[in-house]
Amino acid sequence: MTAVVEQRMAEPVNESVTKGSLRIDDVVKIYDPDGAAVMAVDHCSIDIPAGEICMIVGPSGCGKTTLLNAIAGFHDITSGSIHMDGELLCGPGQMQAEPGSDRIVVFQNGALFPWKTNLDNIAFGPMMAGKLSKSEIYEKARTMMADAGLSGTENNYPGEISSGLRRRVEIVRALMNDPKVLLFDEPYRALDSLTKSVMHEALLEIYYRNKVTIFFITHDLEEAIFLGHRLIIMSSRPCKPKKIVEVDIPHPRDYSVLTSARFREIMSEAKGVVHEEAQKAFDAGEKEG
Amino acid sequence: MANSSEVADSAVSMAAPQSTEISSMSLTMYRVSNWLKSPRPYLMVIGFAAVLSFWYFAVEVWKLPRFQDMPGLTEVFSEWFSKDPYYGLSVYTPEYYKHIGISLRRIGFAFLLATGLGVPLGLFLGWSKTFREYVFPLFELFRPIPVLAWVPLAIIMFVGSETPVVFLTFLASFFATTLNTMLGVESIDESYSRAARCLGANRWQTFKHVVVPGAMPYIFTGLQISIGVAWFSLVAGEMVSGQFGLGYVINTSYMMIEYPKIIIGMITLGIVGYSTSAMVRLLGDYLMQWRVRELALGDS
Numbered sequence: 001m002t003a004v005v006e007q008r009m010a011e012p013v014n015e016s017v018t019k020g021s022l023r024i025d026d027v028v029k030i031y032d033p034d035g036a037a038v039m040a041v042d043h044c045s046i047d048i049p050a051g052e053i054c055m056i057v058g059p060s061g062c063g064k065t066t067l068l069n070a071i072a073g074f075h076d077i078t079s080g081s082i083h084m085d086g087e088l089l090c091g092p093g094q095m096q097a098e099p100g101s102d103r104i105v106v107f108q109n110g111a112l113f114p115w116k117t118n119l120d121n122i123a124f125g126p127m128m129a130g131k132l133s134k135s136e137i138y139e140k141a142r143t144m145m146a147d148a149g150l151s152g153t154e155n156n157y158p159g160e161i162s163s164g165l166r167r168r169v170e171i172v173r174a175l176m177n178d179p180k181v182l183l184f185d186e187p188y189r190a191l192d193s194l195t196k197s198v199m200h201e202a203l204l205e206i207y208y209r210n211k212v213t214i215f216f217i218t219h220d221l222e223e224a225i226f227l228g229h230r231l232i233i234m235s236s237r238p239c240k241p242k243k244i245v246e247v248d249i250p251h252p253r254d255y256s257v258l259t260s261a262r263f264r265e266i267m268s269e270a271k272g273v274v275h276e277e278a279q280k281a282f283d284a285g286e287k288e289g
Numbered sequence: 290m291a292n293s294s295e296v297a298d299s300a301v302s303m304a305a306p307q308s309t310e311i312s313s314m315s316l317t318m319y320r321v322s323n324w325l326k327s328p329r330p331y332l333m334v335i336g337f338a339a340v341l342s343f344w345y346f347a348v349e350v351w352k353l354p355r356f357q358d359m360p361g362l363t364e365v366f367s368e369w370f371s372k373d374p375y376y377g378l379s380v381y382t383p384e385y386y387k388h389i390g391i392s393l394r395r396i397g398f399a400f401l402l403a404t405g406l407g408v409p410l411g412l413f414l415g416w417s418k419t420f421r422e423y424v425f426p427l428f429e430l431f432r433p434i435p436v437l438a439w440v441p442l443a444i445i446m447f448v449g450s451e452t453p454v455v456f457l458t459f460l461a462s463f464f465a466t467t468l469n470t471m472l473g474v475e476s477i478d479e480s481y482s483r484a485a486r487c488l489g490a491n492r493w494q495t496f497k498h499v500v501v502p503g504a505m506p507y508i509f510t511g512l513q514i515s516i517g518v519a520w521f522s523l524v525a526g527e528m529v530s531g532q533f534g535l536g537y538v539i540n541t542s543y544m545m546i547e548y549p550k551i552i553i554g555m556i557t558l559g560i561v562g563y564s565t566s567a568m569v570r571l572l573g574d575y576l577m578q579w580r581v582r583e584l585a586l587g588d589s
Contacts, residue, residue: 073486074483099487100489105483107483107484108480109478110480111480111481111484113481113484113485113503114579115503115580117579125488128485128488128498129489157578157579159579159586160582160583174487174488177488177489
């Protein structure tokens with residue numbers, strides 16, 4: 001059984017981005033915690049062209065994070081395969097991908113190391129890789145912090161700055177490694193809507209400057225439409241693509257988009273599907289997973 | 290676009306904290322001055338006064354039953370601060386400091402040994418599931434055995450009077466430190482090690498940069514408990530085996546019917562014990578600046 005949705009041809013969205021295409025092919029993930037097999041991801045196929053902002057939308061606990069974890073290499077898949085730029089990440093022969101700095105996760109609750117200063121956090125990846133000298137790394141880190149409006153917080157610890165700034169530090173920490181793909185696991189979930197709107201624009205600015213592919217999990221439709229080239233609306237557990245919504249609002253976008261007629265049209269198109277799935281998930285009494 | 294990027298800028302400048310460094314010293318001073326302004330020190334004085342006056346009245350004025358053999362407040366304090374103490378132990382006698390010094394030395398050895406062995410053991414227990422399978426059941430079997438039950442074996446196993454006491458003191462500390470360190474490793478949010486692996490850290494780098502600092506708050510909770518139980522077992526050890534030391538003072542004073550010395554020994558234990566745990570806390574604050582600063586923001 002393959003995904004019912006039609007797949008469009010994978011072509012680079014952003015012409016200059018040639019790396020970071022993801023091909024998720026017929027992936028199944030079955031958890032077997034106590035002998036009772038739970039299917040988290042059901043024959044899921046998604047093609048993400050390089051440079052796309054691909055929004056994975058679905059109700060809480062639908063198994064979206066499972067898919068992200070499989071790409072990141074945090075756990076294995078039961079069957080199917082995931083390729084990045086044509087190279088196998090996981091699939092037959094190697095069911096669990098090796099985590100690496102070409103695919104970096106921005107975590108739901110943030111994973112800046114609270115015991116390292118913001119600067120040390122940002123320098124962490126390159127320091128581990130050990131390819132550049134320490135002074136080169138820190139110079140780059142300072143420059144990137146300045147570009148992201150983080151000057152003055154270099155020697156603060158993450159616990160001392162606002163949660164919005166922490167998210168920005170975390171994204172900069174990821175970008176320091178020149179990743180091909182950024183994997184966002186509902187990173188703005190805990191933020192209030194005003195901070196969120198600021199963060200969305202900041203994220204887009206970062207995206208326009210750094211050519212990466214973005215795989216972004218959310219259950220917030222407004223966020224999804226505002227940021228994404230494409231929405232992949234997932235069915236609730238087991239998780240599989242149910243409907244793909246193209247967001248044909250041209251980039252670069254700013255917050256005026258939110259009040260445009262096209263935005264509202266896309267919103268109403270997507271909302272019906274999402275609501276139906278949310279209702280199903282609610283009825284099934286699924287917990288966060 | 291211009292409008293909203295202004296919003297972004299002002300959000301940044303509002304949220305960006307001052308880059309002034311908060312040193313642990315200035316933070317301590319700040320806390321002390323806040324403490325003096327609050328009602329807490331006065332309540333503390335009232336608490337002390339209540340206990341001391343009960344002691345004074347019960348023993349020396351009302352002469353309550355079962356209290357008549359207790360050394361009185363005035364007797365103890367005049368002995369403690371006497372230049373020519375009747376029982377030979379006061380703040381003016383070198384012997385007093387010798388007892389404190391020897392107890393402290395034993396605590397120091399035992400605590401360092403317990404920390405030096407317990408922290409690495411706890412880290413590996415929390416980190417490696419396989420290692421844990423081997424060691425933890427054994428550990429759990431030994432842990433509930435009270436220190437006092439070890440006394441005979443300690444005297445048989447170790448030569449002299451010094452090593453058994455240090456061993457007994459070490460034991461309880463070691464278990465407290467190891468267990469808390471292990472819990473500390475378990476408490477670390479999985480996201481941190483996942484993030485480290487994403488960013489290219491290998492297993493050893495993850496251990497060094499995530500596991501050790503992540504467990505640090507629990508380790509220091511463990512060390513606080515450890516130094517407390519160290520004093521507990523030290524006194525037990527000194528009462529049974531050993532010469533000199535505050536536990537020895539208390540025990541021999543009882544034998545020799547020099548009752549005021551018992552109380553002097555006890556109060557001294559309280560003061561010295563409190564000082565050592567305060568030192569452990571200060572060391573923790575020094576090593577975990579990130580935590581101190583987070584908590585400082587929480588306070589204000």
